[in-house]
Amino acid sequence: MARRTLIQKLEILADAAKYDASCASSGSRKRNSVGTNGIGSTEGMGICHSYAPDGRCISLLKILLTNFCIFDCRYCINRSSSNVQRERFSVEEVVKLTLDFYKRNYIEGLFLSSGIIRSPNYTMEQLLEVARSLREDHGFRGYIHLKTIAEADPELIRLAGKHADRLSVNVELPSEQGLTHYAPEKSGQTIRKAMADIRYEIDNVKDAKASRILKRAKPPAFAPGGQSTQMIVGADASSDADILNSSARLYAGYGLKRVYYSAYSPVPDASADLPPIRPPLIREHRLYQADWMFRFYGFTTAEITSVADNGMLDLDVDPKLSWALRNRGLFPMDINRASYKELLRIPGLGPTSAKRIVAARRHTRLTLDDLGRIVRSLKTVRPFITASGWSPGKLTDTADLKQRFLPAPKQLDLFT
Amino acid sequence: MIAAELEHETDFGGWRRLARGLLAEAIAPDAVDWKIQGAPSDLLSAATFQPSAAKPASPMRVSKRFIDLARRTICHTDPQRFARLYHILFRLQARTLHIDQVTDDDIRWLMSCDKAVRRDIHKTHAFVRFRETGTDPDGRETFAAWFEPTHRTLELSAPFFQRRFPNMDWIIVTPDRTACWDGRSLRFSEGGQRSDVPPDDAVEDQWRTYFRSIFNPARLKISAMTSEMPRKYWKNLPEADLIPELIATAPTRARSMQAQPLLAPNPLATHLDRQRAAQAAPAPTLETFAGIRSAISACQRCPLCKDASQSVSGEGPEDARLMIVGEQPGDQEDIAGRPLMGPAGQLLDTMLAEAGLDRSAAYVTNAVKHFKFTPRGKRRMHQRPNAGEIDTCRWWLDLERQQVQPDLIIALGASAARGVLGHSVRISDVRGKIQPVPGGASLLVTVHPAYLLRLPDADRALTERQHFAQDLRMARSFLDGAVKGTNCREGNGAAKVT
Incomplete structure (x- = not known):
C-alpha cells in the first residue's frame, strides 16, 4: 500500500470521526498563555469556529488516531468487519495538525478518539501521548477532549484527566440488550465503571478544593470540563422513554455535563443487521428538548415521559408544549404572579425570558403587549397565560388547541 | 443647541466625560448635537460644549451595568448611539427609567445593541x-x-x-x-x-479537507448552519466556498450509501473473532477468594447489575475473625468500588475504633453487591433492596463466609440480617443477643449506621448512638472471650491468631 499523504489521512480519519456528536469546548477552567511560552486559552464559553452544512458546529479538530479497530460494533463505521479504508496518524502528526489549525484560529482544540488497536490499554496510551505532548512539549493551553477507552486500565484514565479538559465514554446504546446484540465486545457495566472512575477522580479534586487551607493553592485539575457521553438514537429498538430514563440515571450517577443524542445515520458499508436508514433527525431534536427540560426547566423524567405515548415523544410539537397540552388544568398562569419556576413551565418561555419577566414586573404590571417585547413570539404563550388585560378565555381548553401549533401540511416526498 | 464633539467613532472615554459634564449642567438630551471631530455638522452655529473643570455639587452615580452596556453600545454602527445613550442616562438619573425595565423602548434598544455587539465580538473570535x-x-x-x-x-x-x-x-x-x-x-x-494580507496559506488545504470530511451528507440542516454562520461572513472563510457543492451533492451521496450493496465482512473480523475465542478467559473458580471476587464482578444474577457502576465485593483479611455485613453499596461505594466508605461507613469506622475494634482486621461486605437507586435530579436516591434481591445475592455472601470463616458476624440492619439468616427478623427482637448461626460463626444484629445519620431528633440520635456503641462493645468482648475456631466449626480447630 502506497503511503498516503497527510491530507489523505486527514480525509479518512476525519470522516471516521464525524459520527460523534460532541463538539463542546466550554465549561473548563479559565486559562491563557500570557506570560508563558505556550499557546492557547480557554475562557469559559466555547467558540464554534465554523459550521458544516449538517448544522453541526466545528469547534474542535475531531479526528481518530486510527480507524483500525478490533471491536465489531455493528453501528460503527470503523467496526472490524467493515471494508472502509484504514489509516493511522502518528502522534507527531496529530500534534502538528492541532497546532497548525490552532494558530490559524480554525479550532478551539482537539477532540481525539480512536479505534482500538492491539489492546485497549495500548490505544489509551497512544491517546495520552498526544495530549501529553501537546501540553508538556508545546505548552498548549487550548481545549483537549479525550475519548476514554472504557476497557482501559483506571490508572490510564487518571492520567488522561490530568491533561484533558473533558473525558467522555460513550454509552452508545441505552439498553444492555442493545449492547449485547450490536456491540458484542462492549458491556454496559464496563462503560459505567469507567464513568465511575472518572467521577471518582473529579470528586477527589472537588474535595481537595473544598478542604484546602490556602485559598490560593489550587489542587491539580482533573478533567475540569467534566465528562459527557453519547447515545445513538434509532439503531436499536429503545423508546424515547428508555433513552431519557437512561440519561437521568447517567446524569444522577456520574455528574455528566452532557448526554449527546446522535441520530443513527447511514454509514458507508453498513452492517447487514443495521440497514442504512434516514437519520431520525426530528426524534433526535425532541430528545434534546426533553433533555433541556430535565436539566434547565425543572421537569422530572417521569413528567416528560408521562406524555410520551408508547414511550415515544410527540414528533409534531415540542415536549414542553406537549406536556402543557395534557396538563391544561394548571393553565392559564398569571405572568404577573407566577414564580420563576412556574414561568419555566409555560410553553414559549425559557430561562432568559422568565428572568426578564421577573425583573420587568417589579416596575409595571405586564400586559400581553409588554410580554410581546420580551419573548420572540406570542403564538405559543398566549393560550397558557393571563396578563394585565389579557385572558385566554376558552382558548386554553379548546379541543383543537394542538392543531394551532402544527406546521402547515406538506406533500410527502415520493422518493424517500 | 450645543454640539458635543467626540474624537472618533468609538470614543467611549470622550462620551463619558461629555455626558458627565452635560448632566452636571442639566442639559436636556434633545438640546445636544453629538458629532465626531471633523465630521460635517448640520448645525454650523452650535457652540462646542466644554465640560466645566469644577466638580459637580452632587456626585453622579450610575450602575456599573449601564457603563458596561454603554461601552459596548458605543461600538455599534447605529448613528444615533451617542444621543440615545445620553438620553437613557438622563432618564436613569431622573429616575424615570430603570435598567431592568425591559419593556421600555429605550432599554430594548440598548439591549439589542449590546446583544449585536457581543455577538459581533464573539463571531470575530470565531471567524x-x-x-x-x-x-x-x-x-x-x-x-x-x-x-x-x-x-x-x-x-x-x-x-x-x-x-x-x-x-x-x-x-x-x-x-x-x-x-x-x-x-x-x-x-x-x-x-x-x-x-x-497574503491570499493563501499552505495549511488552508488541510483545513478545507477537514471541513469536507467532517460533514455528514446524510443529515443536511442548512438553516442550522446559516443561523450561526450567516452568509455575510463566508467571503473571508477559506472553507466556505466548499459549502454550495457539499449541499448540492449531499442527497446523492446519502442515497448512494443507502443503495450500496452489502459487502462480505472484512476477513479481519473473522480472524479477530477466532483469536478472541482462543483467548477467552476461563470461568472463574469459586474455590479461591480471587475467583469469587472476579465472579462477583461479573454477576448478572438479578437486574440490579443493569444500572449500577460495578459490583462491590467485600474487603479485608481472608482470615478475619470479625465479619461486618452492611446492606448494599451506596452512591459513593458504587463509584469507588469499596464497601462502607461513604458517610455511614465513616461513622462506622469512628464507632468501631471507639469500641476498640479495628476495621482493617475485619472483613467488611454487603448483603447485596450492587447499588439499587432511583435517579432524582443530580443525585441517586438509595432504594432498599427487596427480599428477592437479598436472597439472590446470598449466594455470594455465603461464599464469602465460607472463605473467611469468621467467629462473629455483625449484621448492620434488617437487610444484612436477612442476608446472613435467609429469613427476615425484626431488629428489636434479636438485638443485644449473640447467637450461633448455621454455617458456623455467631451473629450479632444491630442497626445500620445510616439509620443513625438519618434521625432528625438530636436526643433520639444520641440514645441510638449509645445503643449502637453498646452493641459494638458487646462484639468486642465476645471476640476477646472466644478463640478463633471454637465456634461450631469442625475440622478447622486450630486457633488462628489475628
Missing part, C-alpha cells in the same frame, strides 16, 4: 482566519488576518487574541481599524484592505 506570513528576526512566527466585523468592535475583540497567541506576532486588518501585536503591546491603527 478570524490567520495566514502565516513568515518568521520575524527573533524567530517568532508572524500571522495576518483580514476580517470585516459588522460593528466597530475590533478594540473589544482583539485582546482575546493577545491572551491566546502571545507568542506569535499577528495583525488583524479590518476596514476601520487594524490591531497589531508584537509580543509587547497591542496597538491599534487605521484600517486597511484585503490586499494587506
Whole structure:
C-alpha cells in the first residue's frame, strides 16, 4: 500500500470521526498563555469556529488516531468487519495538525478518539501521548477532549484527566440488550465503571478544593470540563422513554455535563443487521428538548415521559408544549404572579425570558403587549397565560388547541 | 443647541466625560448635537460644549451595568448611539427609567445593541482566519488576518487574541481599524484592505479537507448552519466556498450509501473473532477468594447489575475473625468500588475504633453487591433492596463466609440480617443477643449506621448512638472471650491468631 499523504489521512480519519456528536469546548477552567511560552486559552464559553452544512458546529479538530479497530460494533463505521479504508496518524502528526489549525484560529482544540488497536490499554496510551505532548512539549493551553477507552486500565484514565479538559465514554446504546446484540465486545457495566472512575477522580479534586487551607493553592485539575457521553438514537429498538430514563440515571450517577443524542445515520458499508436508514433527525431534536427540560426547566423524567405515548415523544410539537397540552388544568398562569419556576413551565418561555419577566414586573404590571417585547413570539404563550388585560378565555381548553401549533401540511416526498 | 464633539467613532472615554459634564449642567438630551471631530455638522452655529473643570455639587452615580452596556453600545454602527445613550442616562438619573425595565423602548434598544455587539465580538473570535506570513528576526512566527466585523468592535475583540497567541506576532486588518501585536503591546491603527494580507496559506488545504470530511451528507440542516454562520461572513472563510457543492451533492451521496450493496465482512473480523475465542478467559473458580471476587464482578444474577457502576465485593483479611455485613453499596461505594466508605461507613469506622475494634482486621461486605437507586435530579436516591434481591445475592455472601470463616458476624440492619439468616427478623427482637448461626460463626444484629445519620431528633440520635456503641462493645468482648475456631466449626480447630 502506497503511503498516503497527510491530507489523505486527514480525509479518512476525519470522516471516521464525524459520527460523534460532541463538539463542546466550554465549561473548563479559565486559562491563557500570557506570560508563558505556550499557546492557547480557554475562557469559559466555547467558540464554534465554523459550521458544516449538517448544522453541526466545528469547534474542535475531531479526528481518530486510527480507524483500525478490533471491536465489531455493528453501528460503527470503523467496526472490524467493515471494508472502509484504514489509516493511522502518528502522534507527531496529530500534534502538528492541532497546532497548525490552532494558530490559524480554525479550532478551539482537539477532540481525539480512536479505534482500538492491539489492546485497549495500548490505544489509551497512544491517546495520552498526544495530549501529553501537546501540553508538556508545546505548552498548549487550548481545549483537549479525550475519548476514554472504557476497557482501559483506571490508572490510564487518571492520567488522561490530568491533561484533558473533558473525558467522555460513550454509552452508545441505552439498553444492555442493545449492547449485547450490536456491540458484542462492549458491556454496559464496563462503560459505567469507567464513568465511575472518572467521577471518582473529579470528586477527589472537588474535595481537595473544598478542604484546602490556602485559598490560593489550587489542587491539580482533573478533567475540569467534566465528562459527557453519547447515545445513538434509532439503531436499536429503545423508546424515547428508555433513552431519557437512561440519561437521568447517567446524569444522577456520574455528574455528566452532557448526554449527546446522535441520530443513527447511514454509514458507508453498513452492517447487514443495521440497514442504512434516514437519520431520525426530528426524534433526535425532541430528545434534546426533553433533555433541556430535565436539566434547565425543572421537569422530572417521569413528567416528560408521562406524555410520551408508547414511550415515544410527540414528533409534531415540542415536549414542553406537549406536556402543557395534557396538563391544561394548571393553565392559564398569571405572568404577573407566577414564580420563576412556574414561568419555566409555560410553553414559549425559557430561562432568559422568565428572568426578564421577573425583573420587568417589579416596575409595571405586564400586559400581553409588554410580554410581546420580551419573548420572540406570542403564538405559543398566549393560550397558557393571563396578563394585565389579557385572558385566554376558552382558548386554553379548546379541543383543537394542538392543531394551532402544527406546521402547515406538506406533500410527502415520493422518493424517500 | 450645543454640539458635543467626540474624537472618533468609538470614543467611549470622550462620551463619558461629555455626558458627565452635560448632566452636571442639566442639559436636556434633545438640546445636544453629538458629532465626531471633523465630521460635517448640520448645525454650523452650535457652540462646542466644554465640560466645566469644577466638580459637580452632587456626585453622579450610575450602575456599573449601564457603563458596561454603554461601552459596548458605543461600538455599534447605529448613528444615533451617542444621543440615545445620553438620553437613557438622563432618564436613569431622573429616575424615570430603570435598567431592568425591559419593556421600555429605550432599554430594548440598548439591549439589542449590546446583544449585536457581543455577538459581533464573539463571531470575530470565531471567524478570524490567520495566514502565516513568515518568521520575524527573533524567530517568532508572524500571522495576518483580514476580517470585516459588522460593528466597530475590533478594540473589544482583539485582546482575546493577545491572551491566546502571545507568542506569535499577528495583525488583524479590518476596514476601520487594524490591531497589531508584537509580543509587547497591542496597538491599534487605521484600517486597511484585503490586499494587506497574503491570499493563501499552505495549511488552508488541510483545513478545507477537514471541513469536507467532517460533514455528514446524510443529515443536511442548512438553516442550522446559516443561523450561526450567516452568509455575510463566508467571503473571508477559506472553507466556505466548499459549502454550495457539499449541499448540492449531499442527497446523492446519502442515497448512494443507502443503495450500496452489502459487502462480505472484512476477513479481519473473522480472524479477530477466532483469536478472541482462543483467548477467552476461563470461568472463574469459586474455590479461591480471587475467583469469587472476579465472579462477583461479573454477576448478572438479578437486574440490579443493569444500572449500577460495578459490583462491590467485600474487603479485608481472608482470615478475619470479625465479619461486618452492611446492606448494599451506596452512591459513593458504587463509584469507588469499596464497601462502607461513604458517610455511614465513616461513622462506622469512628464507632468501631471507639469500641476498640479495628476495621482493617475485619472483613467488611454487603448483603447485596450492587447499588439499587432511583435517579432524582443530580443525585441517586438509595432504594432498599427487596427480599428477592437479598436472597439472590446470598449466594455470594455465603461464599464469602465460607472463605473467611469468621467467629462473629455483625449484621448492620434488617437487610444484612436477612442476608446472613435467609429469613427476615425484626431488629428489636434479636438485638443485644449473640447467637450461633448455621454455617458456623455467631451473629450479632444491630442497626445500620445510616439509620443513625438519618434521625432528625438530636436526643433520639444520641440514645441510638449509645445503643449502637453498646452493641459494638458487646462484639468486642465476645471476640476477646472466644478463640478463633471454637465456634461450631469442625475440622478447622486450630486457633488462628489475628
